[in-house]
Amino acid sequence: MSTPPPETVTEDRLLNGRVRLLQPRDGYRAAIDPVLLAAAVPARPGERILDLGCGVGAAALCLLARCPEITVDGLELQDVLAGLGRRNAVLNGVEGRFAVHCGDAAAPPAGLGDFDHVLTNPPFFEEGSGTSAANASRALAHAEGNLDLAGWIKAAVKMLRPKGRLTLIHRAERLGDILAALRGRGVGDIVILPLWPKAERAAGRVIVSARKGVRSPLRLLPGLVLHGEGGEFTAQADAILRSGAALDPPAGPADKK
Template sequence: MESTEPLTEDRLLDGRLRLIQPRDGYRAAIDPVLLAAAVPARPADSVLDLGCGVGAAALCLLARCPEVTVTGLELQEGLAELARRNAALNAMEGRFIPLEGDAAAPPPGLSGFDHVLTNPPFFADGSGTPAANASRAAAHQEGGLDLAGWIKAAVKLLRPKGRLTLIHRAERLGDILVALRGRGVGDISILPLWPKADRAAGRVIVGARKGVRSPLRLLPGIVLHGDDGAFTPPAQAILRGGAAIETLGVGEEKT
């Protein structure tokens, strides 16, 4: 079923990716591009984009890593359909397979991924003012799964030694670390994203590996904007050039 909402066609990665998305609902900005850049995928890896929306993060990852396969799982039927359209629009149908489904009860057989990347809903249920648009509200507000439940579901879908990579609001880092505790994960990486050099981090990218015991690492962060408001060279390399955030996956991982 195709979405009947007004749509726009936008561009990512300096115009290399085309993205159809709702004009008034949830719209991808820079978060999914940064998330994709943080995934240390290798050729032939299997990847799950949990809560894939219209497919922005998955498509950015595939632009950088064309030899991986990405499965998307999206609760909202309209967004899942747009993700399928975007896969076709960018000639990535065979490599990006969006499915409609609930993270709380994934489709049978969906497990054992080398990577799970995710941009969970930012706001706890009952906090803040929900967006007037129902699709945008569903994407931003926790519903059937709170943040801890979302992280539990993501870890469960990984193979042993697989890696979880997520992006979230910096103020919820404590909740993320609590949610990871007791999940059998280690090698936790925290990468702050600062809007400007003199500002507090607004986002964090957190990585963790299932079934390993390496200690937590606080990584060098990335400043996104200079004093003039323009993107810094590192940010431009990621957002326009599609470069990887190499520091989140330092060294050769054991399989």
Template sequence: MEPTDPLTEDRLLDGRLRLIQPRDGYRAAIDPVFLAAAVPARPGERVLDLGCGVGAAALCLLARCPQATVTGLELQESLAGLARRNAALNAMEERFNPLCGDGAAPPPGLGEFDHVLTNPPFFAQRSGTSAANASRAMAHQEGGLDLAGWIKAAVKLLRPKGRLTLIHRAERLGDILAALRGRGVGDIAVLPLWPKADRAAGRVIVGARKGVRSPLRLLPGLVLHGQDGAFTPAAQAILRGGAALDPLGGGEDKT
């Protein structure tokens, strides 16, 4: 199904990635770039982008990890179609396969993955005012799956010792940790993203591994902007250079 919203073509990673997305609907910004940077995918590993949208995170990951393969799962067919279009636009259609489907009932034969990365809807059901644009509202507000259900679906799709990586609003960290409890995961790592050095974190990146028992780690985090408002060199290295952000690994692997 073709999107009904007008489209724009935008650029990521200092112009190296082209991204077609709705002008007024769901739009990828910097969150998927940081999410992709935090996934330590290795050559030959299978990655799932759960709720892939137009494919921003998957494409950023593949720009850094060209020997990995990514499957996208997106509930909205219009966005999944744009993800396929973006894969072809960036000559990554052989490595990125966006599918239309529901994380609560994945397509048969999807299998298990070495990594699941995801940017779940930020807002709980019936919280705040829904966006006027239906596609944007669906992307930003929980629907059939709440945050706990989303995390349950992600963990279920991991192979043993596979890694979940997600980005979310910092104020929902308690909900994320509660949702991970009892899911058979460990080596949970929390990395805050601070807008400035003297500001509270606005986002957190959370990693966890299936079937390990290493303790939770609170990591030093990343400051995004200097006092002048410009991105810090560390943030620029990710946003423009496609550098890895991999402090989520390194926990002791205790089975």
């Protein structure tokens, strides 16, 4: 396991200080996306969760802060980030409930599977599109590599148990690609939740979830406005980002079974 020099790592806080997070000073750094992703996972006590592409564990740690009676496995390709994820588990006192594995989503380690939930923040950009980040770790986290978005979603669904739920966050402009990737994967109860930066602005992100082996119809939810006119977080966004509240969509037929 590679250990980065101390001067290349910062300690930051999420959920108003409840989550302590070691992360690279110049590499991929967690913002609000993993917090929103964790808030959208309807985990219940005793369930097993996989954070696919977990980075340093931001989403997993936020989910554990809200749902202490679950266990989470993280799978991360980059050795340095996986190492920081393990240190973060210890730093937050959840090393017995959060295990980070270094490995590839295209060929996950043996024994990872049959999860109640998979949450994931897949790489945002298609390979070769846009300008590559100067930092190699950030570039690897942002751009698709040996797995494109469809392959990433296929891997996530494969690691779910029957009726398990996949929850992901992505750029709104790739919603069509996400829905195409879910087609033919044996999933249903697809739920789309837009995230608007401000009221009357186009959504910048979407949270999409789906359940394996169910046939309930797609639902498009009202969504969440993140900022008020003055740039401050809305009351609902603030409750999620600072207080760790859940982002609960209305229950669908599949959730009642």
